[in-house]
Amino acid sequence: MHFGTANAVQVEAPETGAYLLAIVEVDKADRIQCQAEGCGHSVYKRIHVVLAGLKFKVLGSQCYERLYGQASAAAPQYGSGTGRLLTAEERLVLVENTAAFIEALEAERVELERRAAAHVARQREIELAQAASRPAPPPVPEPERPQHIARDARSPLYEGGEMLRWRWRGSEALAASIADYQESPSHGPFHARVMESFKNQRWPTPYSFALDVEVKHCLPKPYIFRALDELNLIERTQQ
Numbered sequence: 584m585h586f587g588t589a590n591a592v593q594v595e596a597p598e599t600g601a602y603l604l605a606i607v608e609v610d611k612a613d614r615i616q617c618q619a620e621g622c623g624h625s626v627y628k629r630i631h632v633v634l635a636g637l638k639f640k641v642l643g644s645q646c647y648e649r650l651y652g653q654a655s656a657a658a659p660q661y662g663s664g665t666g667r668l669l670t671a672e673e674r675l676v677l678v679e680n681t682a683a684f685i686e687a688l689e690a691e692r693v694e695l696e697r698r699a700a701a702h703v704a705r706q707r708e709i710e711l712a713q714a715a716s717r718p719a720p721p722p723v724p725e726p727e728r729p730q731h732i733a734r735d736a737r738s739p740l741y742e743g744g745e746m747l748r749w750r751w752r753g754s755e756a757l758a759a760s761i762a763d764y765q766e767s768p769s770h771g772p773f774h775a776r777v778m779e780s781f782k783n784q785r786w787p788t789p790y791s792f793a794l795d796v797e798v799k800h801c802l803p804k805p806y807i808f809r810a811l812d813e814l815n816l817i818e819r820t821q822q
């Protein structure tokens with residue numbers, strides 16, 4: 584008798600990576616509890632907000648070092664590594680709904696990008712107006728852009744705070760969507776990649792899924808949400 588690999592049960596490896604999302608600080612008088620298992624210390628400086636496995640966690644810097652020491656040199660996804668001091672209101676959101684806290688940071692990032700883009704557009708208008716009074720310069724080639732990223736692929740439905748309004752469809756609907764895809768794969772942008780990632784693991788929310796795929800594949804979350812929607816894997820909540 585021998586043990587072939589064919590019958591071996593495929594055990595999915597647990598998600599071991601932790602994504603450092605933000606480093607923040609709260610008022611000393613209003614410390615918060617480190618959420619590392621068995622720790623329970625109150626912390627206020629250099630609080631690390633991470634997505635560990637499938638959960639958001641708020642950790643003191645010592646526990647973060649202890650648990651994820653090798654990754655500790657990484658810069659957080661949002662903000663700088665200096666640890667911005669939170670207002671009392673922000674602190675409350677961080678403690679009571681960490682996902683919403685991270686969502687607010689994402690919305691802030693989207694807004695900053697929008698403003699930066701508007702600024703660039705204004706500069707360009709000024710330059711064009713100036714250029715109009717001079718002899719025409721040689722044409723500037725359009726920056727190369729991957730064909731599969733259409734400019735209109737983004738929609739407000741998949742941006743900022745809207746991302747938290749999506750949830751997974753029910754398990755029967757999900758199974759049907761997956762079966763449909765397997766029977767006749769759609770070829771929309773990123774469908775194959777998103778479906779592949781989706782099948783590998785169960786995620787508590789589409790947002791945590793998108794965050795993970797974004798980090799692993801450098802694919803902006805709005806594109807991931809669009810693909811999830813087109814693949815009939817998610818639906819909007821009413822609240």
Ligand SMILES: [Zn+2]
Nearest residue numbers: 617619622646
């Ligand atoms: Zn701790």
